[in-house]
Amino acid sequence: MNIKDTLISALQGDKHSINRLCDHFRRISVAYLRTKANRNNLLLSHLYKNIDDLALDCIADLFGQEGDCLSQIEGYLDDTEIEKLKESEVATKLRRLIFSKVNEGLYRNYRNFDPSLSKIIRNLKRTLDEGKVEGARYDSNTGDIEFEEKDKPRANMPEEILEIKLSSALSRISNTVDAVQELKNILIEEREYSSKVSLVSFAVILRKSFAYRLEMEEKDKLGNSMSLYKERELHTFIKNCIATERVQLFQTYVSSGKINEKHFEKYLLVVKDILVADFIKHSPREGYFEHFEFYFPEISYERYRDEYRKIIEYMAKGIRQRLLLVLKNEENFSKFDLW
Template sequence: MDLHSSHIPPLLRVVVSGTASLQEVNALVRHAHHFALIRLKQLMASGRLHLQSFPVTLESTALDCIAELFERDAEGRFIELEQYFTVEHDADGLADDELIAMLRSLVFTKLNDGLFALYRENDPVLSKIIRNIKLAAEKAGGVTVDRILGIPVLRVDCGEDRTPGTEVTLEDLEARFSETLHGTRSTGEYLLSLKEHLLGNKDLRDTVSLIDCAVCIKRHMLQYQVSLHQVMMEDATLFEGDASVLIDGTLRRMEQELAGRYVRKNRLDQHSFHAYMRAIAAMTKDTYLRSDGNERKYGEYLQEHLPGLTYDEYRQHHRKQFEYMATLVKKAVKQRLKELL
């Protein structure tokens, strides 16, 4: 498949003009998907994206995120592309390299929007923290939410140009929060700590990834057993109780429900059932509380609670039932979190 960027400008022009063939449209979709996929791989490799616990692939995520760009109206026109390249910008008057850069930027923006939707769908706790960071930034002096290549960042007013500068990594943020913050803290206090850190280190950039900041706050909460409602701002919709308590309650309810389906109907013995539920509980908390980026397979969780279990045994005797039960439990937990966030 030839994805040389020199093919993009003529493809983009015919698609925007409404004269493109199906083959030309598909070719442009492949280029946009390629941009999105490469960016996702870069974010994953740098530790700035945390999708391992979600039931998605990078390829499908990239395609889902750009799909809106290629939606047609009743007349078959590509609404968003035409708006961007004919109303907001004049595609015919732009050089080829400018068109390529603009398409890449548009894809990155759509990718970011899609990732936020993915977090909302699969990690309501992290989504809530992100929302409250934005609220806190509006109230905090000298901190604003900005975008770089479509990726949301927190920008601190350092009174000078910090480009280029040393990137603030996820590890830097974790170390900073651990050194300066203990116990119950508000979102605003996290941002103040971040602001002081950047102001005091002139070699650092003046921007930090918004999602990195949210992940660090979530990990810090877990470390100090801080309830989410204690971190949220007063004017935000409060989370009713600690997320871990809510998850534990949902797990207990689902265990009772599933015991009726499997143990009492002799579809699963008591020992295996309890091992299943302990493994599912660990998996669920890793997904919704820790967001630690560790990629673990379903079978690995069960092996911890059924010592000596081989992969072949898992695949032949446990996989179908265990993974179905895990899907039911995670769906119930996700729905419960959505109701309260």
């Protein structure tokens, strides 16, 4: 039985066909994941300990629960449309659906594994969805950033080459709009390659490139003195400063009824992330809103600016000042006088 007939029978409720369809989806998912794994990205190695489990995790919601089985697939490709399509066309549309689900699954796993990377991915998607770079778009079916097509199909630029090209342009990148614009410039210049790049892969390259640059900057500034202080100690400084300031801030905001305690605790997490980004520098510098949005994804930038920004900035300023006082008293942290 070909995939078109299998799909039709599965949508009609035949359990044997549903099992065959699930196995077909799993095999394509595994193959797609392996093409990504073969790029030897260290960040992916954590997720690929069991590639079959990861593949099933990515496509699981397509098959739903009993009574809701295949509803997503049917919504994407119904009986009427299937009948009009050729076998090859059905196979192509299903592959697009599977690729989309794999990319969503990877993003979900990335978010759990590396919150900084997930912020970059989310901000790239928003930049593309809002059309902030002319000619750039995000294809949710393939997970690619796409620009205007070149004359004929070409091979994708190897990630190693893109990373080298992007590294030389980091000084011109201060946000995701700049990043997409630089990507566009690189692909225009390199005419022998395709005009599209995986969004997740591009985000990983950005993350790695900025982390490496910041690491080099720190080494240049501090030499070997920074080796006396480990990340854990810096995290402890930040944690202790937040705990100290928390008492007064609680009285100011929660006891007075200005905000509820649940939101107050989230605000402190936002401030912690801001300070970690500023002082430990494991990720590209981001505005306060990017950190706020991670804990309050339902709140727009306009609402944040009007209702929340002053509180976050006030809390961050007070805790930052206390942290600076602590660091000034610590040997080898005189560099923070300049902040």
